[in-house]
Amino acid sequence: xxxxxxxxxxxxxxxxxxxxxxxxxxxxxxxxxxxxxxxxxxxxxxxxxxxxxxxxxxxxxxxxxxxxxxxxxxxxxxxxxxxxxxxxxxxxxxxxxxxxxxxxxxxxxxxxxxxxxxxxxxxxxxxxxxxxxxxxxxxxxxxxxxxxxxxxxxxxxxxxxxxxxxxxxxxxxxxxxxxxxxxxxxxxxxxxxxxxxxxxxxxxxxxxxxxxxxxxxxxxxxxxxxxxxxxxxxxxxxxxxxxxxxxxxxxxxxx
Numbered sequence: 375x376x377x378x379x380x381x382x383x384x385x386x387x388x389x390x391x392x393x394x395x396x397x398x399x400x401x402x403x404x405x406x407x408x409x410x411x412x413x414x415x416x417x418x419x420x421x422x423x424x425x426x427x428x429x430x431x432x433x434x435x436x437x438x439x440x441x442x443x444x445x446x447x448x449x450x451x452x453x454x455x456x457x458x459x460x461x462x463x464x465x466x467x468x469x470x471x472x473x474x475x476x477x478x479x480x481x482x483x484x485x486x487x488x489x490x491x492x493x494x495x496x497x498x499x500x501x502x503x504x505x506x507x508x509x510x511x512x513x514x515x516x517x518x519x520x521x522x523x524x525x526x527x528x529x530x531x532x533x534x535x536x537x538x539x540x541x542x543x544x545x546x547x548x549x550x551x552x553x554x555x556x557x558x559x560x561x562x563x564x565x566x567x568x569x570x571x572x573x574x575x576x577x578x579x580x581x582x583x584x585x586x587x588x589x590x591x592x593x594x595x596x597x598x599x600x601x602x603x604x605x606x607x608x609x610x611x612x613x614x615x616x617x618x619x620x621x622x623x624x625x626x627x628x629x
Contacts, residue, residue: 386414419512420447420475424501424519425482429625431561433525435491437501439483441475443512449474452506457491460498464491468506497523526624528562530569530614538612542628543605554629558610559592562622569620570613575606586615589622597629 383389393407401407421443428436435457441447449471457465465487475483493499502518505511526538560571571591572584585593614620 383413386412389413417512419443419445420451420477420510421513421516422447422453422475422503422505422511423516424503425479427499427501427519427521427523427627429493429523433493433623435487435493435499437485437487439475439485439503440479440481441477442479442516444477446477447471447475447510451510453510454504454506455485455487456502457487458500458502459491459493461500465489493523494525497525499523521627521629524626524628526626527622528612528624529619529621530612531619532617533614535611535613538610538624538626539607540610540626540628541605541607554597555594555627556597556608556629557592557594557625557627559590559625560612560622561590561625562620563589567616567618567620570615571610572613573608573610575608 388410389412390408390410420441423440423442425438425440428438430436437455437457451471453469453471455465455467455469456463467488469485471483473483475481498520499522500518500520503511504514504517511517522542524540528536528538530536558571558573560569562569568586568588569591570584570586571593585591610624610626612624
């Protein structure tokens with residue numbers, strides 16, 4: 375007979391089980407009603423992940439780390455960081471963590487490569503991190519982060535509209551439990567002026583989303599499992615709402 379308990383075991387513990395009866399039962403041997411074992415559940419500690427990638431105003435790469443574990447990461451931990459662009463290693467360095475990273479994704483930590491990594495055109499990025507000490511990161515299987523950047527320059531005449539199209543397939547999404555996001559961001563000069571950013575999927579007559587505001591204008595949306603299994607063409611529309619030509623860049627991140 376198997377008895378399942380609500381006890382969740384995390385880390386290494388000494389467990390003692392005792393079997394008793396609510397009514398008097400005569401047993402031939404009561405000495406075997408106890409069992410003591412050392413059991414080990416999932417380890418407890420920091421779990422450092424690359425949460426996202428960002429670009430500076432000069433389109434240089436910035437890496438955002440976070441701690442998905444149950445324990446804060448100590449100040450002073452050292453991580454090796456590798457950056458690949460289009461499968462070519464562009465940067466490799468050791469980074470000294472200058473402040474504690476709070477557990478449960480409660481803080482963001484920015485890492486800028488010591489030698490700037492500029493991003494242009496269509497760039498497939500892969501960033502991997504590894505701790506100097508195993509105790510500083512208990513789950514190494516989630517230490518690689520991949521995104522593709524597409525950067526479109528644009529010049530839009532007064533009250534004009536431009537369309538930008540891209541397509542992708544997200545083979546890394548293997549189950550409905552996994553999620554990937556697409557991020558669309560527009561940056562332009564005359565940041566005090568307003569533009570309209572909207573997009574839709576091929577075969578759809580209606581806009582999925584529309585956003586109006588000042589630079590930078592940014593929207594993020596999840597990719598459903600069903601959509602990720604086939605390649606779709608997406609269109610992004612930028613509408614100039616003012617009577618002045620606007621120049622800038624459209625930045626797209628997708629799986």
